[in-house]
Amino acid sequence: xxxxxxxxxxxxxxxxxxxxxxxxxxxxxxxxxxxxxxxxxxxxxxxxxxxxxxxxxxxxxxxxxxxxxxxxxxxxxxxxxxxxxxxxxxxxxxxxxxxxxxxxxxxxxxxxxxxxxxxxxxxxxxxxxxxxxxxxxxxxxxxxxxxxxxxxxxxxxxxxxxxxxxxxxxxxxxxxxxxxxxxxxxxxxxxxxxxxxxxxxxxxxxxxxxxxxxxxxxxxxxxxxxxxxxxxxxxxxxxxxxxxxxxxxxxxxxxxxxxxxxxxxxxxxxxxxxxxxxxxxxxxxxxxxxxxxxxxxxxxxxxxxxxxxxxxxxxxxxxxxxxxxxxxxxxxxxxxxxxxxxxxxxxxxxxxxxxxxxxxxxxxxxxxxxxxxxxxxxxxxxxxxxxxxxxxxxxxxxxxxxxxxxxxxxxxxxxxxxxxxxxxxxxxxxxxxxxxx
Amino acid sequence: xxxxxxxxxxxxxxxxxxxxxxxxxxxxxxxxxxxxxxxxxxxxxxxxxxxxxxxxxxxxxxxxxxxxxxxxxxxxxxxxxxxxxxxxxxxxxxxxxxxxxxxxxxxxxxxxxxxxxxxxxxxxxxxxxxxxxxxxxxxxxxxxxxxxxxxxxxxxxxxxxxxxxxxxxxxxxxxxxxxxxxxxxxxxxxxxxxxxxxxxxxxxxxxxxxxxxxxxxxxxxxxxxxxxxxxxxxxxxxxxxxxxxxxx
Numbered sequence: 170x171x172x173x174x175x176x177x178x179x180x181x182x183x184x185x186x187x188x189x190x191x192x193x194x195x196x197x198x199x200x201x202x203x204x205x206x207x208x209x210x211x212x213x214x215x216x217x218x219x220x221x222x223x224x225x226x227x228x229x230x231x232x233x234x235x236x237x238x239x240x241x242x243x244x245x246x247x248x249x250x251x252x253x254x255x256x257x258x259x260x261x262x263x264x265x266x267x268x269x270x271x272x273x274x275x276x277x278x279x280x281x282x283x284x285x286x287x288x289x290x291x292x293x294x295x296x297x298x299x300x301x302x303x304x305x306x307x308x309x310x311x312x313x314x315x316x317x318x319x320x321x322x323x324x325x326x327x328x329x330x331x332x333x334x335x336x337x338x339x340x341x342x343x344x345x346x347x348x349x350x351x352x353x354x355x356x357x358x359x360x361x362x363x364x365x366x367x368x369x370x371x372x373x374x375x376x377x378x379x380x381x382x383x384x385x386x387x388x389x390x391x392x393x394x395x396x397x398x399x400x401x402x403x404x405x406x407x408x409x410x411x412x413x414x415x416x417x418x419x420x421x422x423x424x425x426x427x428x429x430x431x432x433x434x435x436x437x438x439x440x441x442x443x444x445x446x447x448x449x450x451x452x453x454x455x456x457x458x459x460x461x462x463x464x465x466x467x468x469x470x471x472x473x474x475x476x477x478x479x480x481x482x483x484x485x486x487x488x489x490x491x492x493x494x495x496x497x498x499x500x501x502x503x504x505x506x507x508x509x510x511x512x513x514x515x516x517x518x519x520x521x522x523x524x525x526x527x528x529x530x531x532x533x534x535x536x537x538x539x540x541x542x543x544x545x546x547x548x549x550x551x552x553x554x555x556x557x558x559x560x561x562x563x564x565x566x567x568x569x570x571x572x573x574x575x576x577x578x579x580x581x582x583x584x585x586x587x588x589x590x591x592x593x594x595x596x597x598x599x600x601x602x603x604x605x606x
Numbered sequence: 607x608x609x610x611x612x613x614x615x616x617x618x619x620x621x622x623x624x625x626x627x628x629x630x631x632x633x634x635x636x637x638x639x640x641x642x643x644x645x646x647x648x649x650x651x652x653x654x655x656x657x658x659x660x661x662x663x664x665x666x667x668x669x670x671x672x673x674x675x676x677x678x679x680x681x682x683x684x685x686x687x688x689x690x691x692x693x694x695x696x697x698x699x700x701x702x703x704x705x706x707x708x709x710x711x712x713x714x715x716x717x718x719x720x721x722x723x724x725x726x727x728x729x730x731x732x733x734x735x736x737x738x739x740x741x742x743x744x745x746x747x748x749x750x751x752x753x754x755x756x757x758x759x760x761x762x763x764x765x766x767x768x769x770x771x772x773x774x775x776x777x778x779x780x781x782x783x784x785x786x787x788x789x790x791x792x793x794x795x796x797x798x799x800x801x802x803x804x805x806x807x808x809x810x811x812x813x814x815x816x817x818x819x820x821x822x823x824x825x826x827x828x829x830x831x832x833x834x835x836x837x838x839x840x841x842x843x844x845x846x847x848x849x850x851x852x853x854x
Contacts, residue, residue: 194796194846194847194848195763195767195847195848196794196847196848196849196850197767197770197771197774197847197848197849197850198850198852199771199774199775199778199826199849199850199851199852200851200852200853200854201775201778201852201854202778202779202780202785202822202826202851202853203776203778203779203780204779204780204781204782204785205779205780205781205782206781206782207781240783241781241783241784275825275829299825301825301828301829302824302825302828333781333818334781334784334818335784335787335816335817335818562783580783581786582783582785582786584782584783585783
């Protein structure tokens with residue numbers, strides 16, 4: 170009631186009338202929408218023919234989890250439906266779609282799963298309905314070997330996110346990060362939903378700052394394997410690890426240009442650390458900063474024409490932007506005395522970075538023109554190393570909010586933070602891949 | 607039944623005078639074409655169809671390692687009655703009207719600024735009482751089907767609009783994580799309300815740059831259905847209202 174009153178106070182209700190009576194049309198301004206998570210009903214999946222129920226249950230569970238993790242939906246699980254709807258499976262006919270109105274959702278997702286008699290291939294079909302407007306939104310069918318169930322369901326979830334939010338989901342992406350779970354610092358990979366965790370490096374050394382190539386095939390990282398922090402490349406399946414740059418001093422914090430042809434990194438072969446750009450075969454190293462400070466943490470703009478980086482040239486570490494030739498340098502951050510780890514949004518509008526506020530590290534974002542600074546974390550341990558998802562909707566970062574440092578994912582507005590994996594901790598430096606489709 | 611008077615009444619009267627004059631001009635303009643004013647002011651053509659595009663052409667992509675993705679709806683969705691087409695209009699004609707309407711809109715903007723908060727609050731406070739209020743006879747007949755004066759009918763309607771607004775406002779929702787992407791959008795939906803409050807027709811008069819936002823606007827109206835029954839004193843069988851959806 171109080172809320173309603175407030176709405177009336179803040180909202181200007183507009184009436185203006187043309188003419189006198191007949192043919193008149195009044196316009197009403199309806200603003201300040203209520204913010205919600207879209208309630209989506211997930212009907213029980215149908216097992217076509219002799220498809221084992223365990224398969225549909227598994228698929229259902231992956232889908233419900235994907236949609237929950239997206240942060241856009243409130244899942245209405247079939248277990249929580251009114252009794253007549255609980256056991257209802259299969260794709261409903263349009264004519265009886267209104268049977269689902271009591272389910273309490275705005276959207277209905279109905280799925281079917283079919284394992285071929287040989288037990289090799291899986292067919293997955295789903296249809297999405299709008300229960301408010303009583304209409305069909307989309308229907309798709311996927312076919313793949315049975316072991317690809319998870320990938321198929323992720324694609325399905327991506328499609329649902331596309332239909333209902335206007336952009337495809339990121340369920341088929343991976344996050345590379347550094348983990349100490351083996352006792353050393355090794356590079357690991359995890360799917361967006363925290364499944365499929367795999368160890369990529371096994372050199373029992375200290376491996377740092379992984380960075381995905383834009384095509385998702387390779388990961389660049391720094392390793393102390395030969396005592397000097399050299400730059401290495403490894404294929405995304407963990408094979409073919411090779412040393413790539415070994416100048417004396419640092420070869421660290423790599424960032425691929427969006428076209429994958431160049432890598433920016435920090436090197437200290439001339440004493441203090443500077444930003445260099447090298448070709449993707451390691452050739453043609455070019456120093457592009459010439460300031461008197463230390464320069465670090467380069468990150469490319471999505472158009473490949475600019476690089477944001479950290480410099481202490483003003484006395485404290487701050488984020489700067491320059492052209493990829495090292496010209497047109499401008500300072501981006503002014504708030505606070507410690508701003509590091511920039512990452513440029515693939516949507517080009519914002520840069521996320523780590524700021525020290527009151528002795529703690531927190532994740533911020535700022536417009537590329539320096540406007541609209543937002544602090545996304547606060548009062549929850551140290552939060553560092555932000556990395557954007559390929560759709561620019563999420564940020565992965567490391568946080569000590571739950572004790573030992575772990576990778577977390579949150580929406581770019583700071584909402585819905587959740588840990589990536591169920592590990593005990595010791596994780597840092599997340600790097601988000603492109604979509605694998 | 608008369609509307610609550612606000613301070614600055616003289617000013618409002620002056621503005622109303624200007625408005626009346628401009629309305630006159632508008633009526634002349636309108637007499638040349640039966641289409642409503644605001645449609646004239648907006649030259650674009652809006653053909654609304656909510657049928658998914660994939661129905662026309664199934665999409666085929668492959669899912670590695672060896673997957674096939676088919677677009678294969680099992681049944682055709684029934685066609686909604688939301689489909690509405692607006693005839694294309696000549697550009698110069700629209701331009702001319704646009705210019706003459708600009709002044710009118712400016713004057714209205716003034717009125718609009720003054721109309722508002724207290725009035726709504728009072729209206730809402732009186733909502734229920736007014737609902738049950740017996741009809742008051744009047745000698746000043748204007749409308750063909752009513753014995754109410756024009757100002758009384760206008761007042762009844764204004765109160766009705768307040769109730770429609772409340773219902774649609776309650777149904778106007780956006781996923782919280784999308785709000786940032788939805789700044790500066792505006793969608794205008796025109797609806798035709800039947801006597802019993804059912805929405806007979808609705809169409810986009812103005813679409814925003816986001817299809818999704820437009821869909822959510824439509825959905826808000828569907829969720830708000832049935833709207834309050836149209837007041838009996840309103841002479842026509844259906845009532846047409848424009849709803850402008852704004853994100854903030």
